[in-house]
Amino acid sequence: xxxxxxxxxxxxxxxxxxxxxxxxxxxxxxxxxxxxxxxxxxxxxxxxxxxxxxxxxxxxxxxxxxxxxxxxxxxxxxxxxxxxxxxxxxxxxxxxxxxxxxxxxxxxxxxxxxxxxxxxxxxxxxxxxxxxxxxxxxxxxxxxxxxxxxxxxxxxxxxxxxxxxxxxxxxxxxxxxxxxxxxxxxxxxxxxxxxxxxxxxxxxxxxxxxxxxxxxxxxxxxxxxxxxxxxxxxxxxxxxxxxxxxxxxxxxxxxxxxxxxxxxxxxxxxxxxxxxxxxxxxxxxxxxxxxxxxxxxxxxxxxxxxx
Amino acid sequence: xxxxxxxxxxxxxxxxxxxxxxxxxxxxxxxxxxxxxxxxxxxxxxxxxxxxxxxxxxxxxxxxxxxxxxxxxxxxxxxxxxxxxxxxxxxxxxxxxxxxxxxxxxxxxxxxxxxxxxxxxxxxxxxxxxxxxxxxxxxxxxx
Numbered sequence: 001x002x003x004x005x006x007x008x009x010x011x012x013x014x015x016x017x018x019x020x021x022x023x024x025x026x027x028x029x030x031x032x033x034x035x036x037x038x039x040x041x042x043x044x045x046x047x048x049x050x051x052x053x054x055x056x057x058x059x060x061x062x063x064x065x066x067x068x069x070x071x072x073x074x075x076x077x078x079x080x081x082x083x084x085x086x087x088x089x090x091x092x093x094x095x096x097x098x099x100x101x102x103x104x105x106x107x108x109x110x111x112x113x114x115x116x117x118x119x120x121x122x123x124x125x126x127x128x129x130x131x132x133x134x135x136x137x138x139x140x141x142x143x144x145x146x147x148x149x150x151x152x153x154x155x156x157x158x159x160x161x162x163x164x165x166x167x168x169x170x171x172x173x174x175x176x177x178x179x180x181x182x183x184x185x186x187x188x189x190x191x192x193x194x195x196x197x198x199x200x201x202x203x204x205x206x207x208x209x210x211x212x213x214x215x216x217x218x219x220x221x222x223x224x225x226x227x228x229x230x231x232x233x234x235x236x237x238x239x240x241x242x243x244x245x246x247x248x249x250x251x252x253x254x255x256x257x258x259x260x261x262x263x264x265x266x267x268x269x270x271x272x273x274x275x276x277x278x279x280x281x282x283x284x285x286x287x288x289x290x291x292x293x294x295x296x297x298x299x300x301x302x303x304x305x306x307x
Numbered sequence: 308x309x310x311x312x313x314x315x316x317x318x319x320x321x322x323x324x325x326x327x328x329x330x331x332x333x334x335x336x337x338x339x340x341x342x343x344x345x346x347x348x349x350x351x352x353x354x355x356x357x358x359x360x361x362x363x364x365x366x367x368x369x370x371x372x373x374x375x376x377x378x379x380x381x382x383x384x385x386x387x388x389x390x391x392x393x394x395x396x397x398x399x400x401x402x403x404x405x406x407x408x409x410x411x412x413x414x415x416x417x418x419x420x421x422x423x424x425x426x427x428x429x430x431x432x433x434x435x436x437x438x439x440x441x442x443x444x445x446x447x448x449x450x
Contacts, residue, residue: 011360019308089334096344102351113339
């Protein structure tokens with residue numbers, strides 16, 4: 001069981017990291033109650049739950065908490081919602097669906113605003129997960145909503161990733177952003193009592209079979225718990241299992257980040273004096289477009305690739 | 308560093324349109340707002356406030372149960388040795404009871420007619436006066 005003192009210290013540690021007061025190591029050192037985590041040296045199992053808004057992720061997570069608690073495991077949840085790009089405020093509403101566990105000392109729920117302009121997963125979220133592990137929780141669930149790039153960055157944080165979707169009108173697989181299909185370990189079609197659930201599950205199974213990967217496609221009704229035992233069993237099978245999925249997901253995430261970094265560098269290089277001079281020559285018809293592109297690519301540091 | 312607020316609806320009170328309007332208004336003022344949902348026990352509210360490490364807990368009671376709920380909440384915070392989370396209240400609360408609640412440590416009671424602008428200004432002022440200055444000072448130093 002996790003003592004009240006640890007809940008308080010974990011919460012304050014997460015705040016300290018979130019507000020830039022200290023880093024992960026400083027936070028662990030600063031809160032004595034962390035030192036007493038007893039778990040036979042086993043790391044917490046980290047489960048990422050993501051998918052489009054309105055898919056019922058929080059309701060499903062609520063059911064997972066119930067399942068883990070019944071099995072005697074303690075659970076920490078980090079639920080991330082996007083901050084408003086205009087006001088930087090946020091309504092953090094995931095807790096509402098899980099709040100029945102708020103009286104249980106074996107459950108810790110922390111809502112976090114992304115605080116990122118592009119909607120990405122803040123470094124604080126990764127540290128919050130590590131802190132929950134250090135505090136002694138057996139399972140850590142990270143829940144993120146499918147806005148911007150948050151859901152893809154969860155790859156770096158989680159051991160297994162659930163992608164939750166719902167039956168939709170039209171082509172359901174399209175409701176899942178392209179990147180999510182690369183990182184999912186388990187697909188869940190929630191609200192499976194709605195029309196189109198079987199078709200959606202079938203679409204997903206076809207997509208998975210093309211890649212020849214062991215990625216279960218399950219159906220659940222989180223509201224009444226249907227399909228949740230099967231989901232918990234699938235999660236249990238993933239624990240310690242062959243992780244070729246992780247290899248693929250991590251490769252995808254590394255390429256994605258490298259691409260983002262290259263874009264940032266390119267945009268910065270385009271502001272340099274040399275680049276601005278080239279663009280000015282283009283503007284006054286001293287340089288053809290192809291030649292301008294070649295010249296700029298040389299400035300950016302790569303080989304010339306005019307069309 | 309945004310102000311983090313917990314908006315809580317305890318007990319049998321089944322009306323939360325106001326609480327949701329408040330949550331959105333606070334968000335529009337740049338705050339991070341956690342809404343607990345309805346039918347919270349004092350223990351659920353205190354646990355949520357501690358886990359979320361909020362600056363302020365705003366407890367909204369329209370049902371008249373405030374002299375039962377607030378004392379329990381304040382006692383639970385004391386038992387958990389949490390002194391730096393500010394508690395404020397709103398709803399249908401008589402003037403006599405406002406004084407009693409303040410004596411218990413509830414910093415402010417906003418009556419049901421208060422505008423969202425008054426709420427926002429009130430929360431900012433209270434956090435500035437009674438909030439966790441150590442954290443904010445440290446944050447300023449760290450920048």
